Amino acid sequence: MSAPRGWRPAELVADRFETASARTLRLRVADWPGHLPGQHIDVRLTAPDGYHAERSYSLAAPFDGEFVEITVQRVTDGEVSGYLVDGLPVGASIEIRGPVGGWFVWDPARPAPAVLVAGGSGIVPIAAMLRARRKAMADSPFRVVYVLRDPGSLFYRDELADEEIFLAYTRAAPPGDPRLPGRLTLEELREHTLPPGPEVTCYVCGPTGFVEATAAQLVSLGHAPGAVRTERFG
Template identity: 65%
Template sequence: MRWQPAELLAAHVETPSARTLTLRIPGWPGHLPGQHLDVRLTAPDGYRAERSYSLSAPAAGDTVEITIQRVPDGEVSGYLVDHFPVGALIEVRGPIGGWFVWNPAADGPVTLVAGGSGIVPLAAMLRARRKSANPSRFRLIYSLRDPDDLYFREELLGTDTPDLDLFLAYTRSTPPGFTRPAGRLTAEEIAAYALPPAPDVTCFVCGPTPFVEFAAAALVSAGHDPAMIKTERFGPTGK
């Protein structure tokens, strides 16, 4: 794959530490939900830094979206979240990845388990399902620290998504009126709220490595086939 320019068409704040970027990439070939792209920044002195970021929505022609969380001392994420201006260019290449994907034209029911910013590629799956004629059942288990950390708030909590089967687990504080007390997501909750194990049910788990390992083990203990559990780990420098 070759590097090519991408123009920032629009951007909006997703959370206090995250920003969604809408990019125009001429000749973009399309992508499956769950894939990602590489971003490269070049400093005036020639220094280059590369990071990988998940695509957060299906492609619309040559327009794509990525959602980026600022990480402490992140030289790429800090610029893209706080300083990258509309109309400016970056270099990208992609799409990348062919295993951690859900194909709306062929795949079936899904349990999604997200930890923090791990919701990003799973949101692309939710959005692709909504755009397609695929009637497969989706269930999302989403663990996050605080209400301010909720990504894609209007879509996940809005009344225009009645088909979304959602379980939220806040680990530090909860919004007013929320009945589940703050605390870590448990294996028992994963077993209770995931779709029942079945040959056609795929589980996608995304988040920090300890969370992914815990959630995947909980799904196996609940009876899910390990071959049907797909994981993606987010590291401290992006994807």
């Protein structure tokens, strides 16, 4: 897809809350060049006095003409995330730049088997890959592991219910969940992912500590380091 070419206006045309603190924004961007699932955009807010604040957000959905979607998790004292979650009204515009990134991507034009591991809001680019695979009607095998604190922090609840996903709650699990809350284990990762192979690529997204630990576990299971692609935050 095309490289970034400066800031573009993006109008908020629809929204929905995924959790009490996470909001998906559907933006209309004229002449959007397209993007691949896994890429991100830069968002810029400008105050009346000219002060700029910028943050990067993963794209939550595959290429859809002039529309792009991001899901923003409110961060304590976050000047950008707080406004995007609580203050930006439908019909208002912000500025975006992108798409950005070419390593952490899954290309639906060349579908390949993938292991997708998300920690918390790291599910956003993973969801874009799932949606792109579904849209392309690709039959390449996916295995998805989603690690999250509790049921209240689950993004895309209804949509993910239709996917084969292993949910690993770390602090509190929903009633009836056979798994006790706790960290994802090596054996769980082995059981719920694809075995290593020359065509298998692993994608891991989430907080830095989670990503580093999970990437090391995947390598210990036999995946080549170059086949483990990571995207981290925090």
